[in-house]
Amino acid sequence: MGSHDRKAQRVRARAGFAAALVVLSVLVAGARAQTDCAEGNGILDMTPPKNMTAEELIQKFAAEETKVKEARTHYTYTQDVMVQTLDGQRVDGQFHEIATVSYDSKGKRAENVTFAEQSTLRGISLSQQDMEDIHVFMQWMLTTEEVAQYKLTYAGQQHVDDLDTYVFHVEAKKEEKGKRYFQGRVWVDNRDFQIVKLCGKSVPDVIQKKKGQSMDIRPMFVAYRKFVDGMWFPAYAKVDDTLHFQVQAVHVREIVKLTGYKRAGAAAAAAKP
Secondary structure (H helix, E strand, O other): OOHHHHHHHHHHHHHHHHHHHHHHHHHHHHOOOOOOOOOOEOOOEOOOOOOOOHHHHHHHHHHHHHHHHHHHOOEEEEEEEEEEEEEOOEEEEEEEEEEEEEEOOOOOEEEEEEEEOOOOOOOOOOOHHHHHHHHHHOOOOOOHHHHOOEEEEEEEEEEEOOEEEEEEEEEEOOOOOOOOEEEEEEEEEOOOOOEEEEEEEEEOOEOOOOOOOOOEOOOOEEEEEEEEOOEEEEEEEEEEEEEEOOOOEEEEEEEEEEEEEEEHHHHHHHHOO
């Protein structure tokens, strides 16, 4: 197969992966109370990567992730966050917020909230760690700087929707007090060497705290990316999990959608009369 054919095949794969995200967002309302990491996955092939070691592959995709993270700071986008608590299949509480996200010249993130409703969530409240899950871990990028903190174990190769990927288990080498880490799996595109899917949670959970303080248990999430201007940017994440606290279990559903990516210069030009 020639390079032109491979490029055409790649475009179709990217289109198919984006279409799968649309279908996933439609089906999530009927999902079980357990985040499904395996959805869209083919059979895991544990064959080692070709033409490079697993460690070389890690360094290669970490370098690409570093480029993705830097590139994204030159874009604006819309962040739509929906968090629900459920009684059986009935929604009994909800938090919904929509914001425009941008970055300053130093790469510092800023949010302009355009819609927010009063939270009616039952049995839980959104903490700073919950928002960190949404802003950081559901949109996580494993850069060269980050990768040094983690133990990555090569798991194999897997077809995910229309993409061929390398799969890695990820866990922190050492958990430092006051810091949070990603724990789970990442799927790395085998041509662009960028993460296209991740499934896991932030750790550590706080199971026991001092009297009068609440427990802090993080839900499992699955997140997908979308191909934007040659880069795989975070696009969609979902949670469908049951959190077991000391006195009750709470069924939580979250949907995070990141849409309307525009380069900052292009967005400013479009806004001019």
